Amino acid sequence: MSVKAIFAIILTAVFINNYVLQQFLGICPFLGVSKKFDSALGMSIAVIFVMLLATVVTYPIQHFVLDQNGLGYMQTIVFILVIAALVQLVEIVLKKHIPGLHASLGVYLPLITTNCAVLGVCIANVDNYIDAATFGAGYVQALANAFGSGVGFLMAMLLFSGIRARIEDNDAPPAFKGMPITLISAAILSVAFFGFAGVIENIFG
Amino acid sequence: MGKLQTLTNGIIKENPVLVLVLGTCPTLAVSTQASNAFGMGVAATAVLLGSNIVISLLRNVISEKVRIPCYIVTIATFVTLVQMVLNAYAYDIYKALGIYLPLIVVNCIILGRAEAFANKHSVLDSTLDAIGMGIGFTLTLFVMASIREIFGNGTWYGIEIPVLKDNHISILTMAPGGFFVFGCLIAAVNKWARHKPVKRDFDGGCETCPMAASCGGDKAQCEKEGVQV
Amino acid sequence: MSKTGTVKTDFVLPIAVLTAICLVCAALLGYFNSLTAPIIADTVAAEEAKARQAVLPEADSFTELDVDLPDVLEDGTKNFVTQVYAADNGAGYVFMVTGNGYGGKGTMKLVVGLSPEGAVLSTVTQDHKETAGMGSKTADEPYRSQWVGVTAETIDTVDAVSGATISSTHYLNSMRSVFAAYALLNR
Structure with a gap:
């Protein structure tokens, strides 16, 4: 597995297959928590962390436990429980050992359990990268994809919190005030990301 | 609350997608084709119906402390059942829905209804609530997908629309079109219902609650409905 | 949860209920999987056969x-x-x-x-x-x-x-x- 390929996976996940703007995963926090820059940042860092951690745990589970025992159909139920348990565990550990970090990230952690981006990245990783014969290469790719997806989420959140701060006081038509104008801004941001399509393939191709 | 009202609440007044703004991910993602949207709507409704009934049946057995894991297991079971059935009998839709099918587990509508309704109402009421919410969800998805498919692709359920086929706006079927059509639909509902513009000012814990939209950001209401952040 | 809860109501019962639900769900899924797995295999096989026919329409079998x-x-x-x-x-x-x-x-x-x-x-x-x-x-x-x-x-x-x-x-x-x-x- 070359470093180049890893970079290509990460950059693709950030710019081209951006989870929020192109794949529509994690829209709830994207619309709900992007109002303030600080909360957008906190939420995104928590998401990156949980995405990586969830992939670290769920990928081996799929590879060594589910696939080898013909239990593929238990994927959904096992993954969501593992994520829920992990999030709880992280919260307890943070609270006890790093209270400072818990104070800033703690409130976002429980929300992440029901964030479809996290479950989505775990399922996408086993769908795309699992290889029955070898474990290592697919695992590295999966982790790269998890990291890239998280960073993509962070980028979308931060960009969008800036946009929202500006449109907040704008004079939109009454019916469009609030959620509709927010969604239309998201549409324009999403168009902007089209500009990246092909760029990564051409850099690394 | 009358039985009829329980049923119709979800369709119009508390439409999960357009008024409560829940379940946005599948709404945006699978609404590129009317047939996919219908499949997703029916699948989510089946899961919602199953989980609402089971959770309502078990509402006196499940204790406060472990309720969320119990709900998640129940919902995930129904999602897997639906996955199996679709995979066996409706392979095309199964393939088209792809990753969004297992992601019904984390659809806020389903966990939200379990928390806000099923765990404190009778089985009959919960069933009606699930049917109403499910129809509301399916209908919205279907309308949105029809708009996107007709104008974005010039087709509808495999039928080619004469003039639009040659003049389709393909961006509507892509990601930005999803956000755009969804925004316009909510605006249309706001206008039509003469709602005051849906304003959601949250503070403190509510701001970050995924279900904040369902309680309008009212903290007291949030706590009353048992939504914990 | 009341503050006067006992070990039984606070820990044993919730854990028992959660475990029971998990077991029932797993059993249910296993059973349904045994029902649908052959049908799914047939569907996938039929799908592949259809694709073969599509790329080589002149072939009979x-x-x-x-x-x-x-x-x-x-x-x-x-x-x-x-x-x-x-x-x-x-x-x-x-x-x-x-x-x-x-x-x-x-x-x-x-x-x-x-x-x-x-x-x-x-x-x-x-x-x-x-x-x-x-x-x-x-x-x-x-x-x-x-x-x-x-x-x-x-x-x-x-x-x-x-x-x-x-x-x-x-x-x-x-x-x-x-x-x-x-x-x-x-x-």
Whole structure:
């Protein structure tokens, strides 16, 4: 597995297959928590962390436990429980050992359990990268994809919190005030990301 | 609350997608084709119906402390059942829905209804609530997908629309079109219902609650409905 | 939870209930899986048969050939062909390919029909995870029709989809392995 390929996976996940703007995963926090820059940042860092951690745990589970025992159909139920348990565990550990970090990230952690981006990245990783014969290469790719997806989420959140701060006081038509104008801004941001399509393939191709 | 009202609440007044703004991910993602949207709507409704009934049946057995894991297991079971059935009998839709099918587990509508309704109402009421919410969800998805498919692709359920086929706006079927059509639909509902513009000012814990939209950001209401952040 | 709860109501009961629910759910899923698994296998098989028919419409029926395909074929091309079928009326061969794609290893599934002489009759992308609007164009016209009539010798005449060089290269590699497998077949 070359470093180049890893970079290509990460950059693709950030710019081209951006989870929020192109794949529509994690829209709830994207619309709900992007109002303030600080909360957008906190939420995104928590998401990156949980995405990586969830992939670290769920990928081996799929590879060594589910696939080898013909239990593929238990994927959904096992993954969501593992994520829920992990999030709880992280919260307890943070609270006890790093209270400072818990104070800033703690409130976002429980929300992440029901964030479809996290479950989505775990399922996408086993769908795309699992290889029955070898474990290592697919695992590295999966982790790269998890990291890239998280960073993509962070980028979308931060960009969008800036946009929202500006449109907040704008004079939109009454019916469009609030959620509709927010969604239309998201549409324009999403168009902007089209500009990246092909760029990564051409850099690394 | 009358039985009829329980049923119709979800369709119009508390439409999960357009008024409560829940379940946005599948709404945006699978609404590129009317047939996919219908499949997703029916699948989510089946899961919602199953989980609402089971959770309502078990509402006196499940204790406060472990309720969320119990709900998640129940919902995930129904999602897997639906996955199996679709995979066996409706392979095309199964393939088209792809990753969004297992992601019904984390659809806020389903966990939200379990928390806000099923765990404190009778089985009959919960069933009606699930049917109403499910129809509301399916209908919205279907309308949105029809708009996107007709104008974005010039087709509808495999039928080619004469003039639009040659003049389709393909961006509507892509990601930005999803956000755009969804925004316009909510605006249309706001206008039509003469709602005051849906304003959601949250503070403190509510701001970050995924279900904040369902309680309008009212903290007291949030706590009353048992939504914990 | 009341503050005066006992160990039993605070810990034992909730855990028992959660465990019971998990067990019931797992049992239920196992049972339903045993019911639906054969039907799913049939559906997938039917789907593949349909794809075979689509790339080789002249064929009446197919027989799977028992060819031993090594991981790396003779001329150094990596093998992605999983199954080879021959049309019983001699209309040609169908290769089932599970190739790599931009979306990951083994994510681009092709069905390729070759004439008895080894020229491409038709290709169908059964499944892929390429970027929508870019690499996904390898599954559409006009890229697919470029392949019609191509043989092992003229493989370099196919133009890549612009802006999707990686996807096109993966596609090309899959096709190389089809031609290599065809060469193996004819020896």
